[in-house]
Amino acid sequence: SQTIHQWPATLVQPVGSPLSLECTVEGTSNPNLYWYRQAAGRGLQLLFYSVGIGQISSEVPQNLSASRPQDRQFILSSKKLLLSDSGFYLCAWNLRGTSANTQYFGPGTRLTVL
Amino acid sequence: RKEVEQDPGPFNVPEGATVAFNCTYSNSASQSFFWYRQDCRKEPKLLMSVYSSGNEDGRFTAQLNRASQYISLLIRDSKLSDSATYLCVVGPNSYDKVIFGPGTSLSVIP
Numbered sequence: 001s002q003t004i005h006q007w008p009a010t011l012v013q014p015v016g017s018p019l020s021l022e023c024t025v026e027g028t029s030n031p032n033l034y035w036y037r038q039a040a041g042r043g044l045q046l047l048f049y050s051v052g053i054g055q056i057s058s059e060v061p062q063n064l065s066a067s068r069p070q071d072r073q074f075i076l077s078s079k080k081l082l083l084s085d086s087g088f089y090l091c092a093w094n095l096r097g098t099s100a101n102t103q104y105f106g107p108g109t110r111l112t113v114l
Numbered sequence: 115r116k117e118v119e120q121d122p123g124p125f126n127v128p129e130g131a132t133v134a135f136n137c138t139y140s141n142s143a144s145q146s147f148f149w150y151r152q153d154c155r156k157e158p159k160l161l162m163s164v165y166s167s168g169n170e171d172g173r174f175t176a177q178l179n180r181a182s183q184y185i186s187l188l189i190r191d192s193k194l195s196d197s198a199t200y201l202c203v204v205g206p207n208s209y210d211k212v213i214f215g216p217g218t219s220l221s222v223i224p
Binding site: 036043049090101102105106107 | 159211
């Protein structure tokens with residue numbers, strides 16, 4: 001069965017510090033991978049998605065970036081965090097090329113920028 | 115107009131009640147539809163897909179109305195454990211991305 005991992009689970013960072021969040025998927029190959037952010041009391045905002053190694057699509061211009069160095073690894077980064085970067089960061093995957101496109105989420109990383 | 119809209123609630127219902135949520139979407143070419151459930155401070159989890167003919171899973175019934183561009187979720191015999199935020203999700207004709215609604219909050223009270 002497929003599982004998706006994210007770490008760290010929680011993170012408190014000062015403004016201006018760098019960020020690296022990691023997501024890995026097990027039990028499947030060639031997944032689509034997604035990064036979402038959910039601000040407190042808000043809906044999910046799609047940040048990036050990837051259909052393959054090195055292929056990243058950005059949905060919202062901002063100070064974040066994403067990379068996919070391996071098939072089942074997706075990394076979210078920032079060089080300098082802003083207060084507005086606080087939120088719940090969720091990684092998700094689904095099978096590429098299927099009409100169902102059901103997405104499955106990792107447990108998330110709760111980021112607080114102070 | 116937002117791509118996917120939901121009444122944010124909160125819906126406060128007593129145990130055993132029946133409650134219904136609606137969700138409207140703007141893209142008439144949308145092909146796939148889902149309901150997710152999100153518990154407080156947790157990740158969203160798939161509740162059920164929504165099929166053109168409607169479908170049922172235990173106490174949960176989902177319906178799709180393409181002409182009016184909305185989907186619905188009916189919960190019968192509400193349980194305390196049904197308390198959560200319910201997210202409507204719509205997939206365009208691309209296989210790769212879906213759009214999440216803002217969610218409807220449900221509280222089932224004893």
